[in-house]
């Protein structure tokens with residue numbers, strides 16, 4: 540191990556069963572600070588609070604980015620697997636650049652993560668569907684007010700053992716087409732994992748929940764005509780047997796699960812298109828029955844089937860109510876199979892942590 544480590548005086552008791560998401564944290568985290576024009580040497584240290592002064596710049600101007608990925612541990616062999624972790628750090632670099640945060644070399648971040656996971660491997664749950672959720676993030680921490688690129692930052696990685704997303708089989712969600720608010724527009728920060736995107740989207744999500752939906756389906760910010768994505772997922776449609784997902788256009792987050800699904804579909808000779816898709820085309824497909832499946836993709840759920848789509852003129856049931864479609868199931872089984880080592884990994888997506 541290359542990373543310096545400050546040991547905990549006592550270790551917490553590890554849970555025998557994990558059911559929650561994002562509530563439980565391991566003994567250690569990784570922290571690296573930027574000061575005096577450079578990133579210092581990071582260290583693995585006890586999971587504990589940061590000192591943030593009331594004037595800390597992140598609290599006022601929101602210069603902060605994050606990532607989300609998972610590690611899996613095999614019940615029998617104990618083998619620990621990371622899925623496409625380098626791609627998360629590549630994306631973190633691009634998010635940093637968009638917010639004028641000095642970027643972190645992705646190989647350095649990756650090897651620090653491998654060290655941290657190796658220290659905390661016994662925290663990774665092994666029951667079916669469980670994982671260790673990994674949250675890397677960077678935030679500005681200047682101790683003064685004033686809008687400008689900060690001179691002090693912290694990069695941290697925290698780890699949260701997480702329960703199975705689908706403990707009782709697939710649970711399809713209902714989406715509401717969002718006609719009032721926009722998530723992102725071209726030239727903005729929609730294509731980057733920045734914290735402000737989420738703050739700006741919460742009201743729409745809350746209103747959708749009050750109206751009986753789970754999440755919103757965002758349209759483009761300019762014409763309000765083309766489908767973009769869901770709150771924290773990319774979106775796919777199966778129309779006349781072809782899988783269609785909005786092309787990356789500068790305001791859509793380039794999801795790693797999205798990219799993995801496209802590559803898997805191509806490798807299975809299932810027709811897949813990245814292109815503009817209008818909400819009218821989606822609604823026409825829902826009316827005619829040509830639209831047979833909708834699913835979201837993201838690290839948390841991997842695949843999230845959608846069985847109801849609501850718009851101003853009412854709701855449509857997509858596929859069979861309460862069930863996942865064929866393509867959704869196939870992608871879920873294949874992707875989770877590769878992530879957990881149940882299936883071979885022909886793409887080189889998996890890193891085994893020693």
Ligand SMILES: *Cc1c(COP(=O)(O)O)cnc(C)c1O
Pocket residue numbers: 607732768769770771772773792793794795796797836837838839
């Ligand atoms: C993180 C995120 C996604 C999904 O990305 P993955 O890399 O697949 O987890 C999709 N949309 C938004 C807005 C996101 O923040």
